[in-house]
Amino acid sequence: xxxxxxxxxxxxxxxxxxxxxxxxxxxxxxxxxxxxxxxxxxxxxxxxxxxxxxxxxxxxxxxxxxxxxxxxxxxxxxxxxxxxxxxxxxxxxxxxxxxxxxxxxxxxxxxxxxxxxxxxxxxxxxxxxxxxxxxxxxxxxxxxxxxxxxxxxxxxxxxxxxxxxxxxxxxxxxxxxxxxxxxxxxxxxxxxxxxxxxxxxxxxxxxxxxxxxxxxxxxxxxxxxxxxxxxxxxxxxxxxxxxxxxxxxxxxxxxxxxxxxxxxxxxxxxxxxxxxxxxxxxxxxxxxxxxxxx
Amino acid sequence: xxxxxxxxxxxxxxxxxxxxxxxxxxxxxxxxxxxxxxxxxxxxxxxxxxxxxxxxxxxxxxxxxxxxxxxxxxxxxxxxxxxxxxxxxxxxxxxxxxxxxxxxxxxxxxxxxxxxxxxxxxxxxxxxxxxxxxxxxxxxxxxxxxxxxxxxxxxxxxxxxxxxxxxxxxxxxxxxxxxxxxxxxxxxxxxxxxxxxxxxxxxxxxxxxxxxxxxxxxxxxxxxxxxxxxxxxxxxxxxxxxxxxxxxxxxxxxxxxxxxxxxxxxxxxxxxxxx
Numbered sequence: 001x002x003x004x005x006x007x008x009x010x011x012x013x014x015x016x017x018x019x020x021x022x023x024x025x026x027x028x029x030x031x032x033x034x035x036x037x038x039x040x041x042x043x044x045x046x047x048x049x050x051x052x053x054x055x056x057x058x059x060x061x062x063x064x065x066x067x068x069x070x071x072x073x074x075x076x077x078x079x080x081x082x083x084x085x086x087x088x089x090x091x092x093x094x095x096x097x098x099x100x101x102x103x104x105x106x107x108x109x110x111x112x113x114x115x116x117x118x119x120x121x122x123x124x125x126x127x128x129x130x131x132x133x134x135x136x137x138x139x140x141x142x143x144x145x146x147x148x149x150x151x152x153x154x155x156x157x158x159x160x161x162x163x164x165x166x167x168x169x170x171x172x173x174x175x176x177x178x179x180x181x182x183x184x185x186x187x188x189x190x191x192x193x194x195x196x197x198x199x200x201x202x203x204x205x206x207x208x209x210x211x212x213x214x215x216x217x218x219x220x221x222x223x224x225x226x227x228x229x230x231x232x233x234x235x236x237x238x239x240x241x242x243x244x245x246x247x248x249x250x251x252x253x254x255x256x257x258x259x260x261x262x263x264x265x266x267x268x269x270x271x272x273x274x275x276x277x278x279x280x281x282x283x284x285x286x287x288x289x290x291x292x293x294x
Numbered sequence: 295x296x297x298x299x300x301x302x303x304x305x306x307x308x309x310x311x312x313x314x315x316x317x318x319x320x321x322x323x324x325x326x327x328x329x330x331x332x333x334x335x336x337x338x339x340x341x342x343x344x345x346x347x348x349x350x351x352x353x354x355x356x357x358x359x360x361x362x363x364x365x366x367x368x369x370x371x372x373x374x375x376x377x378x379x380x381x382x383x384x385x386x387x388x389x390x391x392x393x394x395x396x397x398x399x400x401x402x403x404x405x406x407x408x409x410x411x412x413x414x415x416x417x418x419x420x421x422x423x424x425x426x427x428x429x430x431x432x433x434x435x436x437x438x439x440x441x442x443x444x445x446x447x448x449x450x451x452x453x454x455x456x457x458x459x460x461x462x463x464x465x466x467x468x469x470x471x472x473x474x475x476x477x478x479x480x481x482x483x484x485x486x487x488x489x490x491x492x493x494x495x496x497x498x499x500x501x502x503x504x505x506x507x508x509x510x511x512x513x514x515x516x517x518x519x520x521x522x523x524x525x526x527x528x529x530x531x532x533x534x535x536x537x538x539x540x541x542x543x544x545x546x547x548x549x550x551x552x553x554x555x556x557x558x559x560x561x562x563x564x565x566x567x568x569x
Contacts, residue, residue, distance in 0.1 A: 026421070112500060112547065
């Protein structure tokens with residue numbers, strides 16, 4: 001028994017050491033870096049105390065990054081989960097061609113992120129892009145729109161591209177959940193005279209509630225930390241209209257060699273993400289309690 | 295369950311709409327990749343190539359592209375091999391060991407999945423710099439193994455929990471050493487889990503962008519996603535070539551996915567649905 005325990009520690013050790021060195025230690029390292037300042041001209045870190053925090057909090061860009069991150073995260077999470085759920089419902093019906101359609105719908109999910117971003121950048125091209133061509137030809141718009149260069153359109157444009165890429169993942173998980181729903185309950189509800197909407201609200205949704213929570217939290221974290229799509233599509237621009245935490249951190253750190261500033265943004269990003277997840281947990285908890293009380 | 299005729303028509307129409315939304319960008323990517331160099335500049339954009347040609351594929355397959363491809367292949371395969379090996383060893387101990395601290399350690403693994411990569415990239419970059427690993431395969435392999443490992447452990451743990459421990463116990467009673475039991479019983483039985491996890495790790499590393507962009511500085515060390523992104527600046531207007539390269543970047547991972555799809559879907563959904 002004792003020898004077994006030693007063997008198990010031995011098997012665990014490589015993974016635990018690697019995660020400690022490459023994930024947990026850097027987590028603390030980021031906090032340390034955020035108290036030290038560097039720049040392209042003076043690359044040696046100098047202790048700066050809370051100076052970086054004060055400077056960033058006073059900077060207008062910070063407010064923009066926080067607002068953008070929240071708009072982007074909520075936009076993508078909401079649309080991706082709704083579209084993913086509706087698609088899962090559709091693919092859970094008894095219709096011909098379901099198998100083929102399931103395989104087709106998964107395509108954007110397997111498409112490498114940078115390829116998806118380049119493809120959408122081309123789709124959004126004002127002159128050559130398919131989006132403008134189709135909208136112009138069908139008469140939905142009268143003049144070409146600069147989807148990514150117009151600060152009013154840029155955020156919506158990157159959100160749509162990200163939802164197209166991401167909804168199959170949510171669909172996959174919802175579909176698996178729907179297939180686990182107890183069919184006898186649905187049949188019983190049908191016999192009681194419940195229509196499709198009633199069955200969905202009273203039987204299906206409560207049955208997959210936990211999966212919805214997992215799915216939303218998962219997409220929330222992934223979306224908040226998503227770098228590829230925005231970086232390739234807009235580099236955070238025009239101005240800072242689509243800068244979110246990851247793009248800002250990359251730009252500060254590797255574009256301007258301000259490692260301290262990048263790390264400080266990193267600390268803030270973890271705080272904001274924690275608040276978002278906590279808020280969702282609280283809202284979800286209250287809803288559960290209300291339902292339990294009802 | 296029987297559906298009314300009108301319901302079926304509506305549902306079918308919705309399916310067609312869904313297929314169009316998903317496929318249109320793909321269709322366009324392939325179409326443009328097959329257009330001769332001047333055709334993508336036709337306004338308004340046309341869906342079908344008038345004179346299809348593979349010219350773009352030939353010119354996109356330039357030496358740089360081959361270097362990026364090789365780099366991606368080396369880094370991805372090494373990451374898959376290391377992650378899956380370390381992941382299985384750790385997951386096995388997590389499910390079988392009688393160690394008091396196990397549930398706390400599992401908690402640390404779950405937490406690690408949520409760390410934003412951008413938030414920890416500065417210290418990792420500095421560590422790589424001190425160890426003189428920047429601009430080498432190892433900087434990427436180490437970073438990729440660490441970020442895919444928590445998810446891999448989690449997926450493999452799900453599979454191992456479902457394996458009956460009785461087989462292992464009876465083998466142990468018959469006198470097999472723990473390592474024999476692991477190698478002859480656990481490894482073969484966890485094959486579906488190993489495949490699912492490998493596909494997941496491959497999908498993630500094949501497309502990883504942030505670390506690759508930050509840790510590599512020369513053309514010789516670039517991976518495909520970074521190289522592809524560079525094409526935008528250098529050959530920004532040569533959309534045909536860009537789309538041909540995009541197709542070539544996507545095909546390997548799509549091929550793997552389609553052959554191993556059922557393992558992968560089972561692996562991903564098992565974790566999330568039964569959680």
